[in-house]
Amino acid sequence: MTEPNQPLPRINSGSDLKTVLNKEGFRLTSQRQKILELFRDVALDHHLSAEEIHHQLVEQGEKISISTIYRALHVMVGLGLLQELELAEDRKYYELSTPFTSHHHHLVCVQCGAVQEFEEVSISDVGAGETQTRGFVLLNSQFTIYGVCPRCQNRLGS
Numbered sequence: 001m002t003e004p005n006q007p008l009p010r011i012n013s014g015s016d017l018k019t020v021l022n023k024e025g026f027r028l029t030s031q032r033q034k035i036l037e038l039f040r041d042v043a044l045d046h047h048l049s050a051e052e053i054h055h056q057l058v059e060q061g062e063k064i065s066i067s068t069i070y071r072a073l074h075v076m077v078g079l080g081l082l083q084e085l086e087l088a089e090d091r092k093y094y095e096l097s098t099p100f101t102s103h104h105h106h107l108v109c110v111q112c113g114a115v116q117e118f119e120e121v122s123i124s125d126v127g128a129g130e131t132q133t134r135g136f137v138l139l140n141s142q143f144t145i146y147g148v149c150p151r152c153q154n155r156l157g158s
Helices: 014-023 030-041 050-059 066-078 121-133 150-157
Strands: 082-088 091-096 105-109 115-118 144-147
Touching: 030 050, 030 066, 030 091, 050 066, 050 091, 066 082, 082 105
Parallel strands: 105 144
Antiparallel strands: 082 091, 105 115
16 A cells, blocks of 8 residues: 555546556456546535445446445545545545545535535645644645534524
8 A cells, every 4th residue: 555655646547547556456446447437427526425335336237235335445545546534423425535636625514414615725725834844744634614504504593
């Protein structure tokens, strides 16, 4: 696996993905390929749980077990292809890692679980500055704000 202090590889094509996986001792299986294609096909601001990935692939006619999904996600997170997010209590979500998407942060509704992404350069700058000051190499940073969305506020106020 890639060492924690090494920059993440950039993946620009299926052949690049195969090269990264092979370099790290993994094969590009059809399941891994399908999972990454699913992330490319969904909206960039959409976060998927393992269960949602499983459901969508089964709906597409794929025969894949939930344990295979979890193993593939674990490998892809370890390689820096996907990012694991804990946006809701006891539930993990996944999204493409920063080299493939813009650097962003998350606003999460604690009532309904809705997630909105936002970009704020000053937050990213603080993370970059702190890592540099302390001698770290920045791999990723995540800022998550928890609150109540307007729709849930209206429901609570009714």
